């Protein structure tokens with residue numbers, strides 16, 4: 487109740503910020519993309535993590551308005567990086583299931599790309615496996631339309647839901663992000679290693695790229711490189727950072 491009231495004010499007062507976490511292309515070791523992650527600079531509280539308030543944004547429907555701001559802000563940042571010496575970088579944004587069910591996601595995305603004069607291929611939408619399962623008809627249509635414009639689609643937290651790759655194949659997607667739960671013990675647990683290996687092999691046979699989440703150690707990175715994973719994201723590369731610090735990091739990895 488209190489939190490909901492504070493979040494309504496946060497929307498009006500524009501108290502949100504985007505942090506960005508780099509994705510490293512394995513082999514080349516260059517930063518090829520970043521994931522935009524929402525932060526709330528709550529007066530008197532400091533930076534609040536999205537785990538604490540995104541669920542409330544979703545329950546109240548405020549996520550539609552905040553999500554529109556996230557998409558617009560991400561496109562503004564894509565433009566800034568494309569004009570910078572470090573060159574263009576793809577930015578992914580997290581999309582909640584409710585953004586498909588309500589509002590006009592397709593219009594919001596196309597308007598933001600046009601407003602900031604950004605090529606569609608530099609924007610990626612991340613959807614959780616679970617939200618893909620809800621509203622499938624409408625979600626599928628919206629994703630197909632956006633993909634026809636060149637926007638990329640990735641499935642977040644893969645492996646935590648109940649979808650098989652055979653089922654997922656029916657959705658228009660470009661990438662899978664293997665959930666951190668399978669990466670954590672991948673170098674010591676034979677079952678996790680087998681699962682990760684199987685996901686990579688099957689995804690590639692379906693022409694889907696694979697990103698490993700939550701990579702924290704050089705041993706995990708070496709395993710993923712050896713098994714053909716395309717990209718990694720995690721504290722080993724970098725924590726989520728404000729845009730200007732990502733710019734410095736990109737210069738280091740160029």
Ligand code: G
Nearest residue numbers: 522523524535536537540556580581582726
């Ligand atoms: O950054 P952190 O690990 O605290 O993020 C926690 C969760 O919040 C993640 O699952 C992430 O997907 C979600 N999240 C972060 N930013 C956004 C956003 O802009 N929109 C939505 N819907 N979820 C977000």
Ligand code: G
Nearest residue numbers: 580642643699700701702719720721722726
């Ligand atoms: O659900 P989603 O994948 O969008 O959320 C990403 C979340 O995972 C972010 O909140 C981010 O802070 C967190 N995260 C990113 N990298 C790592 C990591 O290497 N280890 C751990 N434990 N968490 C991470």
Ligand code: MN
Nearest residue numbers: 521580612642
């Ligand atoms: Mn994500």
Ligand code: NA
Nearest residue numbers: 642643663699
């Ligand atoms: Na994830």
